[in-house]
Amino acid sequence: MHIDELKRKSIESRKKILKYIYNAKAGHTGGSLSILDILNVLYNNVMNISPENFNSKTRDIFIQSKGHCVEALYVVLADKGFFPEEDLLTLCQYKSPYIGHPTKAIPGIEQNTGGLGHGLPICAGAALAAKRDNSNVKVFTILGDGEMAEGSNWEAMMFAAHYKLDNLCAILDYNKLQITAPNADVMGLEPIDQKMEAFGWAVIHVDGHNLEELSQVLNNLPLKNGKPSFIIAHTTKGKGISYMENVLKWHHGVPSKEQYDLAVEELDKQLQELETVLK
Numbered sequence: 001m002h003i004d005e006l007k008r009k010s011i012e013s014r015k016k017i018l019k020y021i022y023n024a025k026a027g028h029t030g031g032s033l034s035i036l037d038i039l040n041v042l043y044n045n046v047m048n049i050s051p052e053n054f055n056s057k058t059r060d061i062f063i064q065s066k067g068h069c070v071e072a073l074y075v076v077l078a079d080k081g082f083f084p085e086e087d088l089l090t091l092c093q094y095k096s097p098y099i100g101h102p103t104k105a106i107p108g109i110e111q112n113t114g115g116l117g118h119g120l121p122i123c124a125g126a127a128l129a130a131k132r133d134n135s136n137v138k139v140f141t142i143l144g145d146g147e148m149a150e151g152s153n154w155e156a157m158m159f160a161a162h163y164k165l166d167n168l169c170a171i172l173d174y175n176k177l178q179i180t181a182p183n184a185d186v187m188g189l190e191p192i193d194q195k196m197e198a199f200g201w202a203v204i205h206v207d208g209h210n211l212e213e214l215s216q217v218l219n220n221l222p223l224k225n226g227k228p229s230f231i232i233a234h235t236t237k238g239k240g241i242s243y244m245e246n247v248l249k250w251h252h253g254v255p256s257k258e259q260y261d262l263a264v265e266e267l268d269k270q271l272q273e274l275e276t277v278l279k
Contacts, residue, residue, distance in 0.1 A: 001044040004278055006211045009079070010040050011274065014240045015267045016075045016085075022260045024092040026100060030237040030250035032072035034175045034208070035142055038233055039076045041214040042140060051082050054108060060137055061126050063111050065119020066144035066173055067101040068252075074098060074106070082108035117150025119143065120170055124156045127168035127228075138221065139168045146178030149187040154199070157228075161200025166222035169229040170201075173208065175237040179251050192232060201230040208233030241266060 001009075013036055021027030043049070047060040064073050071091070078085040083106065090096035097105040101114030113119050123141045130137040147153065160168050172192070176183050183189055193203045202223035206213050214233070223229040237251070238244025241263045244253075255263060 003212050006040055006044060007274055010037050011267055011270050013040065013075050015264060017071050018260060018263050020088045020091045021071055022255055023089060025254050026092040027071045027254060028068045028252045030244060031069035033239045034235040034237050035069055035173050036072045037209045037211060038142060038171055038214060039072055041211055041218060043076050043080055045215045046218045061110055061139045063113060063119045063123050063141050064102055065113055065141045066147060067114030070100060070102050073102060077108040116147040117152035120153050121156040123168060124160045124165060127165040128163050130167055142171045142173055145172060145174050145176060145183050145189060148189055157199045160228040164226045165228045166226055169221055171231045171233050173235055174232050175235045177237045177248055196230045200227060202227040203230045205232045208235035209239055
């Protein structure tokens with residue numbers, strides 16, 4: 001997909017994320033907005049995955065370890081045609097399968113996640129299985145930066161490096177805020193690049209909202225043959241909504257009617273500005 005179309009889709013998808021969270025009166029707003037551009041690029045410009053091939057052994061695999069930001073994943077999957085988008089009007093409602101964390105009950109979702117530190121270990125196993133099948137399948141996951149405190153991630157990182165899983169890519173949503181405080185105050189990650197390199201991974205820093213840069217890097221994996229790839233995507237929590245950006249309370253804040261209308265107004269203005277530039 002052309003970068004201009006990706007830019008348009010990111011803005012439109014942010015509107016949808018807010019719409020369904022506002023309707024549900026529940027959701028992880030800030031983090032969903034920070035990972036949206038990564039998901040947009042993965043599903044539209046990188047991965048071999050669709051409703052048609054989802055049950056094929058040759059499809060690529062994506063598991064969202066940062067499961068609490070499932071609203072962004074739901075919107076992207078609906079846009080790809082895995083299920084009707086109007087289903088998301090039932091988000092977090094009684095008996096709806098569209099709950100607040102990924103579940104295999106939803107078409108297009110590989111694994112139940114949300115217990116932090118689970119996604120990467122599953123991905124490492126899937127990547128090893130693909131290697132042993134001599135398959136070209138690539139395996140991707142998005143990790144939360146607060147999630148990096150989980151020991152299971154570091155066990156999986158050792159495992160992936162030991163087995164030279166260069167078909168595995170972990171993307172860190174590095175927005176630097178978690179539920180209670182900045183990461184630096186809770187459990188500092190730095191120097192995260194040096195730590196990952198010491199664990200045997202190839203590492204690169206990217207702007208997690210630069211669609212061109214994300215497409216370039218993700219379409220040229222592995223970063224180094226024989227090593228799993230770790231992409232440190234510098235993002236902004238609440239990206240795209242001025243009053244939400246880098247504000248801790250929007251980790252799982254739900255906008256009021258006034259705040260929702262203001263956010264939609266901002267995004268509509270962004271769309272208008274984009275269309276002006278593209279003319």
